[in-house]
Amino acid sequence: MFLTTAKPVYYPHKWCHICKDNAFMADYVTIILYTLTVVLGITGNSIVIWVAGFKLKLSVTNVWLVNLAIADLIFCFTRVSSLTQMLFFDHWQFGLFLCKFNGFFKYTNMFCSVFLLAVISLDRVLCIWQPILTKRQRTLWAARVVAICVWIAAILFSIPYFIHRRMYMDNNNLTKCSVDPKEKAEGYNSTKAALYSIRFLCGFMFPFTIILICYTLAGVGIRRTRLSGKSRPLRILACLVIAFFLCWAPYHCLLLVKMVDNENAVVKIWYPVAKGVAYFNSCVNPLLYFCMGLKARKGFRQSVMKVYKRALTDEMDGQMTHCKMEHINVAGAKKRDTLGPVDLVCCTITCNI
Structure with missing residues (x-):
């Protein structure tokens, strides 16, 4: 097995035998996670880009999802050198450019993902609370912009990490690649604090505050208008947000501890x-799309392409047709500047959430 070739202990753990055992186990877990990320990430995100970008009629929501998949795909390729x-x-031997680019795109992916999730959340709130305005302005061109x-x-948020990431020689005379060199230059602590703060505040706390506010408002709007909150697109987007939080929260929590105590054994x-x-x-994300697109009654007799098409297709056309059959005059409601509950539901549906 490939794990037998690994050199898992990269950091000096001298506190106790338990710490050394934990460090050894942690390194193996890290290798497994990196391997899964590269193999599943490259395969899954490539399928998502192919299906959502080329096989389906492009929608505003799919513009966000395709860009999310592109960011994840490039990131997974950058993890190949790290893996x-x-x-x-036991040392970095891929040169200065890859050293800088790996770190740079790691944070580009983080910022791009959370910013897109925030945009999706804002988009949802506008669809629910400002349906008439959104119907006019919510175009593919605007989504691409x-x-x-x-x-x-x-x-822009990731450029500082490209600038400050560097190669250096450690105590064992081995080449390492990090923003935390062993020899601390003048002003290093303030630079490190600034980089950590950008990462935590702009890459996690502020965007997630926006996301939580938006989904709270969206939930209130859904209850108020009796719009179903159980559609597949809504469930998928909610799962993306939850998955991002669960995956990145431990990292940012330990990052805060690292800012205070860089020598902490747990860190x-x-x-x-x-x-x-x-x-x-x-x-x-591709795994979530796949699970959402599966039909339990068909078991495993479903092609991967059809499963992803089902997950990534907006399921609003039938509801829009139903609204037309009810003869709801949205244009008339717009002129009166008043919308009844059913009108608001149908206008919201036209957003193809």
Whole structure:
């Protein structure tokens, strides 16, 4: 097995035998998580991009999901060099550019993912609370522009990590790649604090505050208008948010501890595992789509392509047709500037949530 070739202990754990055993186990868990991320992430995200981007009629929601998959796919490719190092080498030997780019795109992926989830949440709230305005403004062109802006913002927030990541020689005269060099330059502590703060505040706390507020408002709007909250797109998007939180929360919690006490024994052992769990989020989304697209009655007699098509297709067309059959005059309601509950439901449905 490949695990027998690994050199799992990268950090000096001298506190006790229990700590050494935990460190050894943590390194193996990290290797397993990296392997799953690379194999499942590259395969799953490629399928999502192919299905949502080329096989289905493009919708606003799928624009977000395709960009999410692109970010995850590139990130999974960057983990190949890190996994190779963990399996076969005890030092970094892929050069300065890959050292910087690996760290840079790791954070680009994190920022891009959470920013897109925040955009999706805002999009949902607007669909529910401002259906008439949203119907006019919610176009594929606007979605693509917003997606480009998200990428630009994610890249800008990640540039400091590209600048400060470097190669250095450790105490054993081995080449390492990190933003935490052993020889601390003047002003290092303030730089590290700034990088950690950007990561935590802009990459986790602020976006998730927006997401929670948006989904709270969306829930209130759904109850108020009697719009069903059990549609597949709504469930998928909610699962994406929950998965991102569960995967990245341990990483950010240990990051806060690391800011206060960099020599903390728990951080030294479990921080690499927390990173592996966070990276695993890049292969979770395709798995969620697959599970959401499965039909239990058909068991395993379903093609992968059909399962993903079912998961990524907006299921609102039938409801829109039903609204038309009810002869609801949305244009008339717009002129009166008043919408009844049923009108609001149908206008919201046209957003293809």
